[in-house]
Amino acid sequence: MVAKMIEIRWHGRGGQGAKTAALLFAQAAMATGKYIQAFPEYGPERMGAPVQAFNRISDDPITIHSGVTNPGYVVILDPTLIETVNVTDGVSKDGKVIVNTSFSADEIAKQLGIDKSQVCVVNASQIAQETIGRNIPNTPMLGALVKVIGNLDIGGVLEDTKSKLSVKFAKKPEVIEGNLSSIKRAYDEVKVS
Amino acid sequence: MIKTIYSKGKLAAKTGNEVMAEAMRQIEPDVVAAYPITPATEIVQIFSQFVADGKVKTEFVAVESEHSAMSATLAATAAGARAMTGTSSQGLCYMWEMLNIAAGLRLPVVLAEVNRAISAPINIHGDQSDTMGARDTGWIQIYSENSQEAYDNMIQAVRIAEAAKLPTLITTDGFIISHCMEVVELYPDEDVKKFVGQYKPDRYLLDVDRPVTLGSIELQDFYFEHRWQLAQAMRDSKKIISEVAEDFEKTFGRKYDFYEKYKLDDAEIAIVVIGSTAGTAKVAVDALREKGVKAGLLKIRVYRPFPAELIAKDLAKIKAFAVLDRADSCSGTFAPLYTDVVAALYAAGVSAPKAINYVYGLGGREISVAHLTQVYDTLSKIASGDAQASTNLEYINVRL
Numbered sequence: 001m002v003a004k005m006i007e008i009r010w011h012g013r014g015g016q017g018a019k020t021a022a023l024l025f026a027q028a029a030m031a032t033g034k035y036i037q038a039f040p041e042y043g044p045e046r047m048g049a050p051v052q053a054f055n056r057i058s059d060d061p062i063t064i065h066s067g068v069t070n071p072g073y074v075v076i077l078d079p080t081l082i083e084t085v086n087v088t089d090g091v092s093k094d095g096k097v098i099v100n101t102s103f104s105a106d107e108i109a110k111q112l113g114i115d116k117s118q119v120c121v122v123n124a125s126q127i128a129q130e131t132i133g134r135n136i137p138n139t140p141m142l143g144a145l146v147k148v149i150g151n152l153d154i155g156g157v158l159e160d161t162k163s164k165l166s167v168k169f170a171k172k173p174e175v176i177e178g179n180l181s182s183i184k185r186a187y188d189e190v191k192v193s
Numbered sequence: 194m195i196k197t198i199y200s201k202g203k204l205a206a207k208t209g210n211e212v213m214a215e216a217m218r219q220i221e222p223d224v225v226a227a228y229p230i231t232p233a234t235e236i237v238q239i240f241s242q243f244v245a246d247g248k249v250k251t252e253f254v255a256v257e258s259e260h261s262a263m264s265a266t267l268a269a270t271a272a273g274a275r276a277m278t279g280t281s282s283q284g285l286c287y288m289w290e291m292l293n294i295a296a297g298l299r300l301p302v303v304l305a306e307v308n309r310a311i312s313a314p315i316n317i318h319g320d321q322s323d324t325m326g327a328r329d330t331g332w333i334q335i336y337s338e339n340s341q342e343a344y345d346n347m348i349q350a351v352r353i354a355e356a357a358k359l360p361t362l363i364t365t366d367g368f369i370i371s372h373c374m375e376v377v378e379l380y381p382d383e384d385v386k387k388f389v390g391q392y393k394p395d396r397y398l399l400d401v402d403r404p405v406t407l408g409s410i411e412l413q414d415f416y417f418e419h420r421w422q423l424a425q426a427m428r429d430s431k432k433i434i435s436e437v438a439e440d441f442e443k444t445f446g447r448k449y450d451f452y453e454k455y456k457l458d459d460a461e462i463a464i465v466v467i468g469s470t471a472g473t474a475k476v477a478v479d480a481l482r483e484k485g486v487k488a489g490l491l492k493i494r495v496y497r498p499f500p501a502e503l504i505a506k507d508l509a510k511i512k513a514f515a516v517l518d519r520a521d522s523c524s525g526t527f528a529p530l531y532t533d534v535v536a537a538l539y540a541a542g543v544s545a546p547k548a549i550n551y552v553y554g555l556g557g558r559e560i561s562v563a564h565l566t567q568v569y570d571t572l573s574k575i576a577s578g579d580a581q582a583s584t585n586l587e588y589i590n591v592r593l
Contacts, residue, residue: 027374037373042368063339065473
């Protein structure tokens, strides 16, 4: 395995935008000069059912086309999944788990059964509610992920996301602004142990 | 840092389906007739949006089945139009009758095919059973490792098909490539259009000044000669495929061959494989090379026509190789690619290398670097004489 390659697994529920987040994240990472992959796990798709999506980010071309089994980063859009899905599956001792929650890293670490140093928390749902006006935690979690990974340029990510959303929401500029400030807030507010 | 190869190329994050649709938009065929099927649906869905938005002047025919999709596409080609379609799995099965007719009538239909398992049981995921089942229909078959290759192969396919007068299909592995977003270099519309050129059929049905008969009955008198011509056209298409690839490299800078040799020239052990798994195998090869193991890879791009003579030459000095098939012929013996490779070696008088045949990844079953490394480990043991090559068809990652 190429050492520099970052592998990410997104956990969400059908409709929460895990796939969209993975795609947006990949595009943003590409805009900062990285090779990328983004792919969802395809199964029966139902609103509310647990879903996963994946990213690979690397400075070198990515040729591997197997599943992501040992992610360096896990992003959990919906904290209720912790009770039903083995979200830490394949995560090593230096892997990070980023959770959308109002609880502390201590409490989440206990729930997950991993060390507190591996847990990052951010209240993405609240941020989304306050910036976008709806509980769509996927875009703020993108900001939190950029912060936790550390070597990605948040300015470049915001710029690229803005251009992508500008195409999609040309007639709703307030949606674009809300999403961008949600990313920025989660970037600032995520608690990295 | 990501970079382009072609001076006017532009990088984009796209899935396999998106780039196949993008190639179709740039090619702008006269007619596209299609019926949706997972995981190929997006290709014609995105293309139909291009039609609706007026971005292409293509006549889009929303047909009621894949049988009709192929019928309408080949009929349009017979009439003198450039025509394309897209499908997968059961859709290709349903086209089966018309696939043979497109080839028999020597019509250069181009098909964007997404490899998916065959029912039953129902499964939407990637394996190559569908196109392997169609390997004897007289279609040129070109497989893609990733989205970039899918895009480049689509652009080349049009010229190959029209020069060879043979229908041509381009594949990606279902979901693994069709739905995976990757970095792809796209070329400007005008450059693609210039490369593809205008379709100028020699003979066509709507050429009223030079009437032609298509689809006549031929019994003991002429049928055999026409089928020989079809087989000969497939043999002759090798030269065309090479020439188009050379021109493609000259124009856009990316080199394509019948197959890719990855660290094969000095290799003692090798895997022969088709499609996205080749990319995963490259990771295994790199890791083994770091440990001093002389591992290599032969990735088939053009499966029909089969580049038998070249493969025999390149595998002759390998001590042990494994052929990995993502389709099982259920033949009682071996799987399709292995059968072709071994026949190629025997015909060329090559009998030194030991060989094993594995079937893997049916219905999208995971194939990881670890699985492939295990195959290389087995090959190392066979090469050093510590183990015998299995004489049976073997299976990877299946519960028996």
